[in-house]
Amino acid sequence: MNIFKIRYSVVTAAVLMSALSGCGKHEAGAPAAAPAPVTTVPRATPVALPANEAVATKFEKGTNSPIALTAKHYVGGSIISPSGGELGAVSVELGTYINTSDGELKVTFCNKDVCSEGTADLLTSLDNKLLGIPLSSPLAVNGGDKLTFKIEKLTGVVPVAIWSYSTSDQASIGIDGKEEAGRTGKFILHFVK
Numbered sequence: 001m002n003i004f005k006i007r008y009s010v011v012t013a014a015v016l017m018s019a020l021s022g023c024g025k026h027e028a029g030a031p032a033a034a035p036a037p038v039t040t041v042p043r044a045t046p047v048a049l050p051a052n053e054a055v056a057t058k059f060e061k062g063t064n065s066p067i068a069l070t071a072k073h074y075v076g077g078s079i080i081s082p083s084g085g086e087l088g089a090v091s092v093e094l095g096t097y098i099n100t101s102d103g104e105l106k107v108t109f110c111n112k113d114v115c116s117e118g119t120a121d122l123l124t125s126l127d128n129k130l131l132g133i134p135l136s137s138p139l140a141v142n143g144g145d146k147l148t149f150k151i152e153k154l155t156g157v158v159p160v161a162i163w164s165y166s167t168s169d170q171a172s173i174g175i176d177g178k179e180e181a182g183r184t185g186k187f188i189l190h191f192v193k
Helices: 003-021
Strands: 053-056 065-069 074-080 085-095 104-111 114-121 129-141 146-153 160-166 172-175 178-181 183-185 187-191
Touching: 065 074, 065 172, 074 178, 074 183, 085 104, 085 114, 104 129, 129 187
Parallel strands: 172 183
Antiparallel strands: 053 187, 065 160, 074 146, 074 172, 085 129, 085 160, 085 187, 104 114, 104 146, 114 129, 160 183, 172 178
């Protein structure tokens, strides 16, 4: 290798290093760019939930794993109702990919052959928080009843995650009919009476 090629390589490397060393820095006296804020409020106003009593289903903390849900797919399963009354709304814990999930989410809860459903706009949700969804009509439930559920992502481009947890209850959860026993979603059941 001749001396010209070596000098050229050294000079090229020095220029590149100098250019790269300025990446991510700001000029002297100029303010540093602020980090992107973490959204703590929904992107749209959530609906009010009718409730006299809100009861959480049983799950084991620290055992969570996400079930990614895209449009035209569903998460289904069963839970044991910890209380009884007229079920008027349900809250479910969602992962919204740093508040970017979009579209409409539909839930259906059934007690034997009687079902009630509700929908919510994912713009009203926050990442790793509960999203409340009012049901179209109250569902009669006794404490200890086995309820089945189905959560469908009807529309939208960005997926949503349904958080699942281990449980000692007779519960199951899974995607598109492939349910896993001993796991459940994090639900709050809102009873109106």
